[in-house]
Amino acid sequence: MGQQGSANPTRKAGRKRDRRLPLIDTDVHTQPRSWDDLKPYLPAGMRERGFPIPDTAGTGYANPIGVLRRDAFPPRGGPPGSCYQTLRKQLLDAYDLDYAILTGAEIVGIGTSADYYYAPVMARAYNDWLIETWLGEDPRLFGSLVIAPQNPAAAAREIRRLGGHPRIKQTIMTSASRIPYGNPFYHPVYEAAQECNLPLAIHPGHEGSGISGPPSSAGYPSSYFEKHTNISQSYMAQLVSLVSEGVFDKFPKLKFVCIEGGFGWVPHLMWRFDKNYKALRIQTPWLKRLPSETILDHVRFTSQPIEEPPKTSQLLELFEMMRADRVLMFASDYPHWDFDSPFAAFPKVPKELGERIFWRNAQELYGLDIQAPEGEERRNG
Amino acid sequence: MAKRYRVCTTEELQPGERKIVDADGRSIGVFNVGGSYHALLNLCPHQRGPLCLGQVTGTMLPSPVGEFRYGLEGRIIRCPWHGWEFDLTTGKSVFKPERVKLKVYPVTVEPACSGSQAENEPRVETFPVTVERQWIVLHV
Numbered sequence: 001m002g003q004q005g006s007a008n009p010t011r012k013a014g015r016k017r018d019r020r021l022p023l024i025d026t027d028v029h030t031q032p033r034s035w036d037d038l039k040p041y042l043p044a045g046m047r048e049r050g051f052p053i054p055d056t057a058g059t060g061y062a063n064p065i066g067v068l069r070r071d072a073f074p075p076r077g078g079p080p081g082s083c084y085q086t087l088r089k090q091l092l093d094a095y096d097l098d099y100a101i102l103t104g105a106e107i108v109g110i111g112t113s114a115d116y117y118y119a120p121v122m123a124r125a126y127n128d129w130l131i132e133t134w135l136g137e138d139p140r141l142f143g144s145l146v147i148a149p150q151n152p153a154a155a156a157r158e159i160r161r162l163g164g165h166p167r168i169k170q171t172i173m174t175s176a177s178r179i180p181y182g183n184p185f186y187h188p189v190y191e192a193a194q195e196c197n198l199p200l201a202i203h204p205g206h207e208g209s210g211i212s213g214p215p216s217s218a219g220y221p222s223s224y225f226e227k228h229t230n231i232s233q234s235y236m237a238q239l240v241s242l243v244s245e246g247v248f249d250k251f252p253k254l255k256f257v258c259i260e261g262g263f264g265w266v267p268h269l270m271w272r273f274d275k276n277y278k279a280l281r282i283q284t285p286w287l288k289r290l291p292s293e294t295i296l297d298h299v300r301f302t303s304q305p306i307e308e309p310p311k312t313s314q315l316l317e318l319f320e321m322m323r324a325d326r327v328l329m330f331a332s333d334y335p336h337w338d339f340d341s342p343f344a345a346f347p348k349v350p351k352e353l354g355e356r357i358f359w360r361n362a363q364e365l366y367g368l369d370i371q372a373p374e375g376e377e378r379r380n381g
Numbered sequence: 382m383a384k385r386y387r388v389c390t391t392e393e394l395q396p397g398e399r400k401i402v403d404a405d406g407r408s409i410g411v412f413n414v415g416g417s418y419h420a421l422l423n424l425c426p427h428q429r430g431p432l433c434l435g436q437v438t439g440t441m442l443p444s445p446v447g448e449f450r451y452g453l454e455g456r457i458i459r460c461p462w463h464g465w466e467f468d469l470t471t472g473k474s475v476f477k478p479e480r481v482k483l484k485v486y487p488v489t490v491e492p493a494c495s496g497s498q499a500e501n502e503p504r505v506e507t508f509p510v511t512v513e514r515q516w517i518v519l520h521v
Binding site for chain 1: 429430464
């Protein structure tokens with residue numbers, strides 16, 4: 001008997017399940033050990049300003065149990081997600097990932113800063129740091145370019161500056177906005193993303209921080225619990241805005257990724273959207289197709305936090321209703337507190353659907369290089 | 382029949398402390414909760430997270446709307462994945478005690494000169510130096 005023996009039992013427990021299949025994780029968070037590490041990437045005259053990033057704790061929505069997994073603190077210090085060796089051991093190697101898409105963390109909140117001159121400066125410094133550090137560590141890691149959408153011209157410049165970098169696979173911004181994302185105000189961002197062939201992702205967590213709107217359609221709730229439950233509202237509103245205002249008609253090659261916004265609401269939204277379109281399309285005559293058809297072609301959803309209905313059969317029905325085979329991509333959210341294990345979060349799903357969710361949808365979206373497994377045993381050899 | 386595993390001596394596991402041990406390939410957390418010893422499987426029933434690495438804490442007791450009453454300090458463990466709370470002394474979850482619970486194991490405290498043999502004890506005859514010493518023994 002070894003003291004402090006197998007501290008992480010999941011690895012052993014999960015090994016059995018489907019490890020012959022490729023696996024892509026579409027939401028992995030990394031951060032600097034200290035924001036001081038990024039100061040050299042800021043321009044002269046601005047280094048002392050550091051990284052004043054608005055957050056929802058300042059509004060009153062601090063997570064009472066912390067947003068970071070307590071078992072993910074690196075042994076050599078620093079916060080979870082700041083040490084490559086720890087991330088490699090706990091995520092890349094533990095689950096034998098083929099690829100992980102890094103999605104930043106607090107930095108995404110710059111999109112809710114009132115200072116639309118300085119927010120893009122922070123984005124630029126962060127992106128340079130990301131490329132120089134994390135993206136050089138491991139061929140399994142790809143990055144997301146952080147932008148500050150409240151300054152669309154600067155965001156478009158940033159996309160064009162780094163969009164062609166071989167380790168960058170998408171652009172990311174906060175899901176919390178002052179103006180809904182379909183508004184023509186933002187179209188220069190979409191034009192640049194389409195031009196650079198980069199999917200554009202939104203990530204939650206800053207609803208209610210900085211200049212963003214209230215964190216629910218009803219106004220300001222009192223707890224993180226309530227705010228966190230309402231994140232799906234933010235996603236529904238952004239998606240309705242993007243489709244209605246013709247973003248995907250104007251930018252027909254643009255792909256949009258809804259990260260961590262849940263997905264149980266997707267069937268409802270598509271059905272209601274289509275129903276209303278049939279009667280009210282005269283207000284948006286640029287829409288040539290049913291909204292649901294546009295969503296299925298242009299939008300992808302990440303799986304974490306997985307919906308947990310009382311019966312697993314209900315989750316399988318949901319997958320069918322939302323066309324998960326076309327739109328759902330596995331994500332773990334490592335190292336955040338509501339991490340989903342690729343081995344334990346899902347019920348048994350039909351083989352082809354599992355392939356779509358766990359790797360094919362992401363592989364196609366991001367253009368990643370994976371050989372289709374030959375036979376059943378590719379990874380067991 | 383249960384196998385016996387020596388965890389450590391009582392001096393090595395003070396109130397509020399834990400030891401995570403490997404018993405025949407099973408990771409088990411042994412906790413000293415205010416002087417009594419409790420053992421739980423280190424595997425959350427939700428997504429098989431390493432539950433016993435979580436924070437040992439108290440919790441908010443059921444209360445009228447708008448009131449907060451803290452209690453059970455030191456008796457609650459919170460899983461580092463997803464934050465599910467469990468009572469260390471019963472293994473029962475706080476949110477659904479009868480439906481969601483952890484596997485728990487008996488723990489005894491025995492004098493070092495006890496005649497019974499533990500699984501991980503070298504099978505040689507030994508002579509204890511101090512009779513005051515006591516072992517925490519896990520039964521799996």
